[in-house]
Amino acid sequence: MTETTPRPAEQSAPPPPPRAQERDGSTDGGPPLPGRPRRTPPPPEPYGPPGVLERLESAAFSLINRSYEWHELPAPIGLLNLAxxxxxxxxxxxxxxxxxxxxxDRRPTEQPAPYRSYDGSGYDPYDVDMGRVGTRLDRNAPLHMAFPDGEDLMAPSPREVSRQLLARRGFVPAPTLNLLAAAWIQFQNHGWANHGDNEEAEPFTVPLAADDDWAEQGGGCPMRVNRTRPDPVSHTTPSAPPTYENTVTHWWDGSQIYGSDEARCRSLRTGEHGHLILDDGRLPADPRPGMGCLDATGMNSDYWAGLSLLHTLFAKEHNSICDLVRSHHPTWDDERLFHTARLVNTALMAKIHTVEWTPGILDTPVLRHSMNANWHGLLPRWVTRRFGRIGGEALSGILGSRTDHHSAPFSMTEEFVSAYRLHPLIPDEITVRDHRRGEKRDVIGFDDMQGATTRTSVDAYGTSDLLYTFGVTHPGALVLHNHPDALRNLKRLSGEHVDLGTVDILRDRERGIPRYNAYRQMLRKRPVTSFEELTGGHPGDTPLLRELYDGRLDRVDTLVGNLAEPRPAGFGFSDTLFRIFILMASRRLKSDRFFTTDYRPEVYTAEGLRWIDRNSMVTVLLRHHPELAPALAGVSNAFAPWKERS
Structure with a gap:
């Protein structure tokens, strides 16, 4: 469904974007910067073994966590435990x-540019290909644990797991969130990782039970599931686990809006004032054959109305940022305005995700402090504004700190991709409401607003009413028995007919995601010792899991375990899954020089940094849709339920 241009890491780097600014004095193909020229920092020191104090802290909390998890400790100690x-x-x-x-072979970046590249190359001064489109997804699991299940790939049948444990028995809402939160995470995830189109040759054969109605639903018998496209260039020995390529850039760079190659990006731009193309406030239709039902944007795979709303909103935001920057720098040309606005827009999305979406789905005081500290640091913000950075990452936040990849080159990981299997968030039907009076307009199914019906649904109901509807509608809770029927019987735009519950289970096994108890242990969490402990407050599921997994805790799939696991108060997903987030959420910032050493006014402009600092998801919505002000009155987090009109 998506246009991708994968490139193996061994190929030579592409040329930088055209040097449109050289007539203004640039010598590196990028925008000229005032003040002293940027110097390449010295190579980072290896992330060495912990010091004595760090070893003592680790040992102490390891002992404490045998009896008490971090969320059961007093808040200050819990925060230290997380650190x-x-x-x-x-x-x-x-x-x-x-x-x-x-x-x-790692080649240096000869001239690090003061803007984000089109394909993700050139972010690291010592490794031009780090994070680039076409480089592989790495691992959070040790490599010896990252092999596929082999002969056990179908044990138990992933289709039976989907039918018995995932299938929605009745919609279970997540009452503290709205549907915008569900659309947001897919919107962000599409900018981080994608495996590309699946292989059609030699699909998996999934056995079906005698009473399975898949054939009656229009699927084949047996069920066929295409394999993940393998890494096109083998980089490891035959004894190493299989690897897969990321067909988008690894960085938090807004590539879902801007694309992961220059040709795609330029096709989305007007060529004037840095703007993206908008047609009467809407993204235009994708001009490629058979794709006119989708928006023309950087990444429109698995597209639906929720994604269309957010892609359009942040395309508008990009253009507003261009206008702001141009008002301060009227001589700057299209290229410089575009790249500056992209930096600011991307950083604003990263801020929204860090300090709004994440504390929204993980609603505890410790997490609110933790995620704000990731972005702003523990010191009051006025201190940083007045005196600059004081101390390290903990006190002043990651922004503007030293770039650090820690113990491996930066990339997205297979375990991180797996962590975002959050399909229960999607409801099977949505009641569309009028944003002025809150009146019911229609009830539509998910199939009426995805794939081939995406743009027609937005046209039919309008952006204002759909945004309001998403703001007052709850997503599904991330629990067992809550996968939407619409996604378990999904007809994709490509013509493929799939049960995404089955696919979710099979993909983890195929890509070597450790099963649940091994997954817990690799993340420094005590394994569960019984099915009763796993199912916690839902004892009715205990015999079902025990029977399906033939009494073997070691065979429980990670997705199933994470949906079944008792969770901390206020958490929208499991603590086990959360551990991938606390590692990778800060890594997306800490490894990116545009959030660390290059987060400075010479790169972003002073007005760009103020825009990031002063804005939120609520202000973005109100800037482009002031008609939503009554519904957003008193709402501090746009991903929490809005005020219903009456």
Whole structure:
């Protein structure tokens, strides 16, 4: 469904974007910067073994966590527990897949540019290909744990897991969130990782039970599921686990809006004032054959109305940022305005995700403090504004700190991709409401607003009413028996007919995601010792899991375990899954020089940094849709339920 241009890491780097600014004095193909020229920092020191104090902290919390989890401790101690846990994860759960087959050749970035590249290359001064489109997804699991299940790939049948444990028995809402939160995470995830189109040759054959109605639903018998497209260039030895390529950039760079190659990006731009193309406030239709039902944007795979709303909103935001920057710098040309606005827009999305979406789905005081500290630091913000950075990452936040990849080159990981299997968030039907009076307009199914019906549904109901509807509608809770029927019987735009519940289970097994108890242990969490402990407050599921997995706790799938596991108060998903987040959420910021050493006014402009600092999801919505002000009155987090009109 998506246009991708994968490039193996061994190929030579592409040329930088055209040097449109050279007539203004640039010598590196990028925008000229005032003040002193940027100097390449010295190579980072290896992330060495922990010091004595760090070892003592790690050992102490390891002992404490045998009896009490971090969320059961007093808040200040719980926060320290999380900080120590993150350091342990940084040392032990970042694995370069080249480690099993020798180091690849790393070439330096000859002229690091003061803007984000089109394909993700050139972010690291010592490795031009780090994070680039077409480089592989790495691992959080040690490589010896990252092999596919082999003969056990169908044990138990992933279709039976979907039917008996995932299938929605009745919609269970997540009452503290709205549907915008569900659309947001897919919107962000599409900018981080994608495996590309699946292989059609030699699909998996999934056995069906005698009473399975898949054939009656229009699927084949037996069920066929295409395999993940393999890494097109083998970089490791035959004894190493299989690897897969990321067909989008790994960085938090807004590539879902801007694309992961220059040709795609330029096709989305007007060529004037840095703007993206908008047609009467809407993204235009994708001009490629058979794709006119989708928006023309950087990434429109698995597209639906929720994604269309957010892609359009942040395309508008990009253009507003261009206008702001141009008002301060009227001589700047299209290229410089575009790249500056992209930096600011991307950083604003990263801020929204860090300090709004994440505390929204993980609603505890410790997490609110933790995620704000990731972005702003523990010191009051006025201190940083007045005196600049004081101390390290903990006090002043990651922004503007030293870039650090920790124990492996930066990349997205297979375990991180797996962590975002959050399909229960999607409801099977939505009641569309009028944003002015709150009146019911229609009830539509998910199939009426995805794939071939995406743009027609937005046209039919309008952006304002759909945004309001998403704001007052709850998503589904991330629990067992809550996968939407619409996604378990999904007809994709490509013509493929799939049960995404089955696919979710099969993909983890195919890509070597450790099963649940092994997954817990690799993340420094005590394994469960019984099915009763796993199912916690839902004892009715205990015999079902025990029977399906033939009494073997070691065979419980990670997705199932994470949906079944009792969770901390206020958490929208499991603490086990959360550990991948605390590692990778800060890593997306800490490894990116545009959030660290290059987060400065010479790169972003002073007005760009103020825009990031002063805005939120609520202000973005109100800037482009002031008609939503009554519904957003008093709402501090746009991903929490809005005020219903009456």
């Amino acid at each position: 120590v846990l993150r350091e342990d994860l940084r040392r032990h759960n970042l694995h370069d897949t080249f480690g099993a087959g020798g180091e690849r």
